[in-house]
Amino acid sequence: MAEWSWVAYTVLEVLIAAACCFGNVLVMCAVCFGIRDSLREPTFCFLVSLAVADFLVGVAAVPLAVLLDGWVSLIPELCLLLSCVVLVLTQASVLSLLAIAVDRYLRLHTPLRYKALATQRHTWIGVSVCWMLSCLLGFTPLFGWHNYSSPASDSTNTSSTSFIRPPCTFLSVISLPFMVYFNFLGCVMAPLLVMTLLYTRIFWSLQGRLKDSCPQSRASLLREKRLACSLALVLILFAGCWIPLHLMNCLLLFQGPQAVTQGTLYTGILLSHANSAVNPVIYACRIPKIQQAYGQLWRRFLAWLNCCHREKAGSQVINMQLSH
Template identity: 80%
Template sequence: MKTDSRSISPGWVIYTVLEVLIATACCIGNALVVCAVCVGIRGSLREPTFCFLISLAAADFLVGVAAVPLAVLLDGWASLTPDLCLLLSCVVLVLTQASVLSLLAIAVDRYLRLHTPLRYKDLATQTRTWLAVAVCWALSCLLGFTPLFGWHNYTTQVAGATNKSSSSSISTPCTFLSVISLPFMVYFNFLGCVLAPLLVMILLYARIFWSLQGRLQDSAPQARALLLRERRLARSLALVLLLFAVCWIPLHSMNCMLLFHGPEAVTQGTLYAGILLSHANSAVNPVVYAYRIPKIQQAYSQIWRHFLMGLGCCHGDERIQRACSTGNRPNHTEMCGSGGKTTP
């Protein structure tokens, strides 16, 4: 691999700096989510929703570790063989697909929990849940690596190449759309692998909210509190879905414009903005979890408490120590943690 000698523009510098910030936020935020769910919430790994949230957080973490660096690299700054360029480009597709399928699994889980309450515990066992997570990632790899089986551009990338063996051995500046076919991105990836699951999820959540609204009107006071908690969690998860759609639809729309109207339809700056927005989705999700899901709120506060204690803050800062011992401050739970258990 050798670095391409392109000129560096101010716009590219801004784009790269923002990508670095987004990647850092993705890694820190989603690592915190996984830690909070696995360590801070008792029995969370026995609850399907949290298992699927871990899967989504893992995909978002890998966006920061792999997808963002690859997005910068696959902008023509490295000369790679077409085979390697295609492989690295497919990794980005795999991570996107893993996020979509994890969101779909969450929606199906909430639907089954609400509409099959008597059979739910038998259906959503821990073994079946993790099997579903494994199936999501296996399907993501299968769908994301589809271009490797022949639906790609790179046979026409190298000028003067007369056969496949010679074209695959020549290093050229690697860009995503030089090896990934636009018809593949629009017809297969967008319409089939992203938009279709999004429509299914919208229908599922519409059915969930419609059913909850009806049950809340007819429920007894004892059951009302449980239904309200279920609705709050469903709203939080639906918000995650909405943010995914808002962040990813613009980039896919640009691919459609490029396919139907040519390269002049989308400027480089607009394309950079779409890429940044899609990556920012992975950094925003941990913030949504923190503000919208009480169990994760409590787990975050516990992690924060242990972090402060590890730094000696609860022993060195008299104000924090006094709050921890007396609990007189209104935000005592947030500063010092709580041993109690909240429900979603």
């Protein structure tokens, strides 16, 4: 790829990383401090989990994507470990979305049991399970499904040139069959299909209830439908941003390196990372409670600026009086 194209790719990655960090910190602050008792609601706990994963994409995944593009030479084990971090964060996003879908489904279809199930303790156990499963699935290549050979097997067939380490790239250590058969089909597509079925059931049920509802319950059902639409939109955007990159991996596996140009691959990587920057915008535009929390944070920020300005002005007046 031309040098100017690589520079454009790097600049866009930096901008995406900054947007991921700022937007998702804002989401976490809005939910944790701006919405009263929000962490008692499972949906918002899982939204915080998703925001943490998206924030870590900006902090870790994007810098690693730029770094693991042949710019550094690392021992294969370290290169593999850093590459797996990206897989862990992707899996955490998928499982957080799945947990949100399950929560909305249970809330709608088992309202009597839901209050007993959706306690704060159970919710945080669910968040912990999501992250533990993400680590287990994302670090699977460390247990043997990777591209490089062990040092013992290499030592019998290599010469002194073996001490020259090749550049570290994602696909130099992560197996394409692993990415296609295990990660894409098993860890991404299977949960996405389950979530699609759950949201289909949710919308079908809500539509039927709205037809037969009384005016008192209609407002509550409409709020539930609006929230479900917003969360489904987050799911659709996740699929739209990540599936193209996985389809490119399928082409690389079945047709070889010539099937996907480097520029196209970089576009897919940028699109997948951009998903983590888009989610906070969706929350702000579509979820009323988060809109209100953003407003409260903004007012507090303006009040803090005003207070600082007054203190500064007051200190200047005092200094002028003392000087005279």
